[in-house]
Amino acid sequence: MQTTGDQHLVKKINKTIVLEAIKKESPLSRAQLSEMTGLNKGTVSTLVSELIEEKLVYEIGLGRSSGGRKPVMLLFNKTAGYAIGVDLGVRYLLAVLTDLDGKIVSERQVELERSEAGYVLPVLANTVRSLADAAPDSPYGVVGVGIGVAGIVDDKGTVLFAPNLEWRQVELQRLLAEELELPVTIGNEANAGALGEMQYGAGQEASDLVYLSVGTGIGAGIVVGGRILPGTGGFAGEIGHTTIEQNGRKCSCGNKGCWEQYASEKALLEAAKPLGVERLGKLVELAESGSTEAIRLFHEVGESLGLGIANIVNTLNPDLILIGNQMTRAEPWIRSSIERVVTSRSLPFHRKQAQIRFASLDTHSTVLGSAYDAISAFFSKDRISL
Amino acid sequence: MQTTGDQHLVKKINKTIVLEAIKKESPLSRAQLSEMTGLNKGTVSTLVSELIEEKLVYEIGLGRSSGGRKPVMLLFNKTAGYAIGVDLGVRYLLAVLTDLDGKIVSERQVELERSEAGYVLPVLANTVRSLADAAPDSPYGVVGVGIGVAGIVDDKGTVLFAPNLEWRQVELQRLLAEELELPVTIGNEANAGALGEMQYGAGQEASDLVYLSVGTGIGAGIVVGGRILPGTGGFAGEIGHTTIEQNGRKCSCGNKGCWEQYASEKALLEAAKPLGVERLGKLVELAESGSTEAIRLFHEVGESLGLGIANIVNTLNPDLILIGNQMTRAEPWIRSSIERVVTSRSLPFHRKQAQIRFASLDTHSTVLGSAYDAISAFFSKDRISL
DNA sequence: AAACTTTGTATATCGGTTAAACAAAGTTTT
DNA sequence: AAAACTTTGTTTAACCGATATACAAAGTTT
Numbered sequence: 001m002q003t004t005g006d007q008h009l010v011k012k013i014n015k016t017i018v019l020e021a022i023k024k025e026s027p028l029s030r031a032q033l034s035e036m037t038g039l040n041k042g043t044v045s046t047l048v049s050e051l052i053e054e055k056l057v058y059e060i061g062l063g064r065s066s067g068g069r070k071p072v073m074l075l076f077n078k079t080a081g082y083a084i085g086v087d088l089g090v091r092y093l094l095a096v097l098t099d100l101d102g103k104i105v106s107e108r109q110v111e112l113e114r115s116e117a118g119y120v121l122p123v124l125a126n127t128v129r130s131l132a133d134a135a136p137d138s139p140y141g142v143v144g145v146g147i148g149v150a151g152i153v154d155d156k157g158t159v160l161f162a163p164n165l166e167w168r169q170v171e172l173q174r175l176l177a178e179e180l181e182l183p184v185t186i187g188n189e190a191n192a193g194a195l196g197e198m199q200y201g202a203g204q205e206a207s208d209l210v211y212l213s214v215g216t217g218i219g220a221g222i223v224v225g226g227r228i229l230p231g232t233g234g235f236a237g238e239i240g241h242t243t244i245e246q247n248g249r250k251c252s253c254g255n256k257g258c259w260e261q262y263a264s265e266k267a268l269l270e271a272a273k274p275l276g277v278e279r280l281g282k283l284v285e286l287a288e289s290g291s292t293e294a295i296r297l298f299h300e301v302g303e304s305l306g307l308g309i310a311n312i313v314n315t316l317n318p319d320l321i322l323i324g325n326q327m328t329r330a331e332p333w334i335r336s337s338i339e340r341v342v343t344s345r346s347l348p349f350h351r352k353q354a355q356i357r358f359a360s361l362d363t364h365s366t367v368l369g370s371a372y373d374a375i376s377a378f379f380s381k382d383r384i385s386l
Numbered sequence: 387m388q389t390t391g392d393q394h395l396v397k398k399i400n401k402t403i404v405l406e407a408i409k410k411e412s413p414l415s416r417a418q419l420s421e422m423t424g425l426n427k428g429t430v431s432t433l434v435s436e437l438i439e440e441k442l443v444y445e446i447g448l449g450r451s452s453g454g455r456k457p458v459m460l461l462f463n464k465t466a467g468y469a470i471g472v473d474l475g476v477r478y479l480l481a482v483l484t485d486l487d488g489k490i491v492s493e494r495q496v497e498l499e500r501s502e503a504g505y506v507l508p509v510l511a512n513t514v515r516s517l518a519d520a521a522p523d524s525p526y527g528v529v530g531v532g533i534g535v536a537g538i539v540d541d542k543g544t545v546l547f548a549p550n551l552e553w554r555q556v557e558l559q560r561l562l563a564e565e566l567e568l569p570v571t572i573g574n575e576a577n578a579g580a581l582g583e584m585q586y587g588a589g590q591e592a593s594d595l596v597y598l599s600v601g602t603g604i605g606a607g608i609v610v611g612g613r614i615l616p617g618t619g620g621f622a623g624e625i626g627h628t629t630i631e632q633n634g635r636k637c638s639c640g641n642k643g644c645w646e647q648y649a650s651e652k653a654l655l656e657a658a659k660p661l662g663v664e665r666l667g668k669l670v671e672l673a674e675s676g677s678t679e680a681i682r683l684f685h686e687v688g689e690s691l692g693l694g695i696a697n698i699v700n701t702l703n704p705d706l707i708l709i710g711n712q713m714t715r716a717e718p719w720i721r722s723s724i725e726r727v728v729t730s731r732s733l734p735f736h737r738k739q740a741q742i743r744f745a746s747l748d749t750h751s752t753v754l755g756s757a758y759d760a761i762s763a764f765f766s767k768d769r770i771s772l
Numbered sequence: 773a774a775a776c777t778t779t780g781t782a783t784a785t786c787g788g789t790t791a792a793a794c795a796a797a798g799t800t801t802t
Numbered sequence: 803a804a805a806a807c808t809t810t811g812t813t814t815a816a817c818c819g820a821t822a823t824a825c826a827a828a829g830t831t832t
Contacts, residue, residue: 072780238700315622427810427811455798
């Protein structure tokens with residue numbers, strides 16, 4: 001059944017609360033911690049001294065007095081360990097080494113010439129190892145590796161299907177964990193992006209947000225009450241394949257009228273072919289130089305994006321929609337079309353609460369979210385997830 | 387900040403676990419409880435004796451021995467109190483009195499001649515009072531009133547907008563709580579339906595389900611991990627106004643191509659007008675008597691329903707979709723169309739996990755869900771929500 | 773210099789769980 | 803039928819963590 005309660009649980013809860021507070025609001029004194037958490041001063045003292053023992057927190061010195069003894073200020077020891085985040089994309093692999101606060105220490109980008117698992121896996125493992133070697137000495141070393149994959153991943157870390165990589169049934173988690181001898185977490189690319197933006201980017205104030213990864217296809221990372229919505233099998237978010245036109249354009253999934261046939265980068269580039277444009281950067285340049293045709297194409301794709309976003313807004317009533325991945329680069333050209341269509345197609349009460357923004361971590365949402373996944377797994381060992 | 391942990395919290399957690407276990411699996415002995423919850427025998431003993439003290443549990447006598455002392459069997463005292471659930475619909479009001487286990491003890495149905503709050507509220511209050519008077523004597527009496535409204539309700543129990551009732555900004559929770567001097571909970575009709583089916587109906591095994599209230603419009607109660615997904619403002623689920631056809635039929639919301647213009651009871655009856663049919667029952671009769679035209683209409687509406695359901699399946703990866711409200715009556719005529727379209731339009735992995743069923747409580751999903759809402763509020767006072 | 777404030781630790785108490793012992797009430801074996 | 807074993811449920815002691823309170827340390831203000 002459920003986890004029952006005992007003193008250990010209580011301690012876990014409180015210790016997590018204290019650590020989380022230090023992470024977010026530091027520098028902080030024990031007295032302030034007691035004040036803001038509601039925990040007794042003595043309790044905070046013992047928990048903090050344990051955290052110091054564990055090298056997760058340290059004292060930075062005395063703070064300003066407000067009419068009495070000076071407080072001892074505490075800081076989260078962000079370099080107590082390091083994490084590795086990977087974005088396993090279509091023809092590339094982006095990997096970063098971060099400290100426990102998500103700050104990038106080192107970065108690698110690798111072009112993937114082929115996509116079979118037999119080729120990709122060794123490259124991936126080598127890249128990760130090279131980053132791990134680059135990690136500074138620290139009490140905990142590399143605490144884990146998080147990987148975001150553009151595909152359907154189950155809760156055991158098996159890639160069930162990744163259309164762009166042409167992978168089926170690849171037991172990524174098991175294979176990598178064995179190879180690297182490190183804790184490995186596997187997640188969907190859009191979910192990782194959502195996590196990344198929520199922790200380190202534009203989604204830090206939102207609790208119900210939807211991160212849209214708009215690239216070759218469209219995937220969504222749905223966050224409800226601060227947590228990723230996984231769905232039963234762990235593959236919620238395949239929103240690119242929702243129908244917005246009953247008898248619309250054919251999709252690779254075998255269906256007709258899928259949203260991503262109208263609103264993805266791929267759809268945009270398809271429409272831009274007559275202009276002799278093959279890459280998004282090129283189309284942006286054209287728009288910048290005043291090409292009305294290019295601008296029209298952006299407006300069209302913006303409208304299609306807006307339509308699907310309005311559907312999300314009506315269904316999930318989020319407070320924030322974040323547009324991420326490649327399409328962030330088109331922000332100046334699509335923003336107003338999106339806003340307009342969302343306003344016209346969503347219900348007033350829902351529209352009022354929903355902000356629409358672009359991912360602030362740019363191309364790094366997924367990679368940082370993956371790193372956070374690893375960090376989070378490390379912390380949840382003897383802590384509780386809030 | 388968050389709730390910190392102490393012994394009281396631990397006790398709350400464990401007591402809730404024990405009570406919940408007795409509710410669901412009774413009759414049960416203390417030894418069995420200890421076994422299944424993992425709690426120590428002594429702990430279970432003290433918790434159970436408190437629950438007995440509180441009249442929520444009682445001993446029914448000795449059970450079968452399995453080679454030792456006979457166990458004392460415990461039962462949940464479902465008549466320790468009663469709850470009232472109300473479904474505030476378009477031209478009617480359905481209200482039930484239930485025991486704490488959701489069993490209906492008494493029922494009232496009232497036709498509403500007019501829809502203004504000034505008319506409806508007194509009728510509602512009188513109906514509730516009459517049901518409350520009908521409640522048998524019990525330790526806790528009527529523990530609360532839950533109301534499901536076909537409209538947008540905020541988290542404070544104010545009906546922001548109910549198109550069919552033509553209500554705007556009606557502070558239902560406050561007004562009723564003052565009038566009735568009872569705890570009142572207000573919820574959306576589809577959310578209540580989802581709760582009802584999840585607790586007492588076809589959704590008891592599912593943890594990620596979507597209840598579709600298909601009537602005049604289409605609303606969804608989305609359940610994620612056993613909990614209603616509220617959205618930021620509390621009005622998630624307005625899925626009837628998602629676009630499935632970019633330039634489709636005009637909708638009362640001012641938009642074009644809304645799902646409910648194709649898949650609701652209203653849409654069906656609109657299409658049935660040429661047949662001289664004005665009510666769903668009539669159309670069902672026609673289909674039963676073999677009218678190919680009527681059957682065709684059902685197939686069409688089934689296909690439209692299937693399309694939107696496929697969108698839900700791809701987006702949320704639920705394990706169960708429940709079709710409720712009026713459209714349940716059309717099950718034999720629409721089921722296969724729905725299944726077919728969902729299968730063709732949703733992704734294989736998602737489809738495999740998603741069952742599609744019809745609400746098993748029929749017209750009582752909402753009213754029972756509302757009652758459960760009230761029961762749940764009563765229990766969460768000195769317990770924790772699991 | 774005296775009085776007040778704030779910080780952080782130490783100590784006693786409290787409330788809850790657990791483990792272990794045990795009594796009560798069975799069944800099985802001989 | 804007695805002895806041996808089993809199962810149930812209570813009791814007791816020990817433990818653990820939080821809280822309240824007192825207090826020491828280290829400031830600031832008057």
